[in-house]
Ligand SMILES: Nc1ncnc2c1ncn2[C@@H]1O[C@@H]2COP(=O)(O)O[C@H]3[C@@H](O)[C@H](n4cnc5c(N)ncnc54)O[C@@H]3COP(=O)(O)O[C@H]2[C@H]1O
């Protein structure tokens with residue numbers, strides 16, 4: 001893709017493939033999700049169901065909002081609540097054959113967007129970093 | 142800036158001014174910093190000293206790393222530790238008169254970059270969202 005003009009780049013050229021993406025499962029307790037997020041350092045990650053279909057995304061803020069009680073942090077909620085109870089389900093997606101400009105549009109308001117195939121199976125993520133690197137390459141072509 | 146070509150745009154055209162940026166102070170306890178981050182929803186915010194000079198940045202991950210004990214979350218550290226003990230100090234900065242492409246380069250690896258004046262006073266932040274919106278405007282010009 002080094003020599004491709006922006007118009008010739010498609011989402012699958014820039015995406016991080018699913019095997020390299022940290023994710024959590026629908027039924028995981030919040031404690032597990034928070035550990036994955038803290039250990040990886042990521043702000044948010046995709047949520048998959050057991051058959052590897054995309055069902056949503058979850059981040060640190062929504063988990064912390066759950067345990068932020070009136071007096072102080074109510075830590076025991078972490079083991080009693082599950083990812084599916086708090087995850088975001090209304091998330092944008094892309095398909096691998098969409099154009100660069102379609103990816104750019106969706107990343108304006110989202111740090112990453114999940115890529116799925118025609119049967120809703122999770123195939124990877126497109127990140128703002130990948131888009132910015134392609135823009136920089138194009139700027140200096 | 143609607144009609145400006147990317148080459149004519151400078152950092153101050155796109156930045157969020159300091160009065161609209163959530164930030165914390167050097168001496169704040171970690172508990173205060175975590176509340177600001179959770180209430181605002183931001184992943185990380187700038188850290189300023191009492192004279193409004195930029196001294197670093199702090200995010201949710203580094204605070205959570207501090208309270209993640211061997212057995213479980215050690216919440217009492219939140220009130221005994223201060224921002225200055227855990228914040229990142231090696232952060233990139235920009236000045237308001239730098240060009241669009243200088244901002245683009247620094248945002249490839251950082252979700253936002255702080256903007257300072259010649260005396261190191263904090264004047265605002267440049268975000269990836271602002272860069273992506275400018276790229277989209279330019280794409281359709
Ligand atoms: N371990 C690491 N090594 C190097 N740089 C790191 C890093 N963790 C974060 N960064 C940098 O910080 C940016 C923001 O990360 P954040 O976790 O908030 O937001 C991330 C995260 O929520 C998600 N993400 C990225 N890579 C991921 C992966 N392999 N698995 C799961 N989620 C990922 O996509 C968002 C945007 O990623 P993007 O690369 O554009 O932007 C990343 C990247 O530039």
Ligand SMILES: Nc1ncnc2c1ncn2[C@@H]1O[C@@H]2COP(=O)(O)O[C@H]3[C@@H](O)[C@H](n4cnc5c(N)ncnc54)O[C@@H]3COP(=O)(O)O[C@H]2[C@H]1O
Pocket residue numbers: 043108109110111157161162163164181182183184185186187252253266268269270271
């Ligand atoms: N309250 C809100 N309303 C609407 N959209 C929201 C939002 N909070 C977050 N977003 C969206 O999510 C992106 C990532 O936010 P994050 O908090 O991880 O990362 C943010 C945050 O750490 C920091 N940031 C942005 N605006 C800020 C502000 N006013 N004060 C302090 N920090 C800010 O800059 C990073 C990149 O911001 P950017 O706008 O490029 O990208 C934002 C924006 O597109």
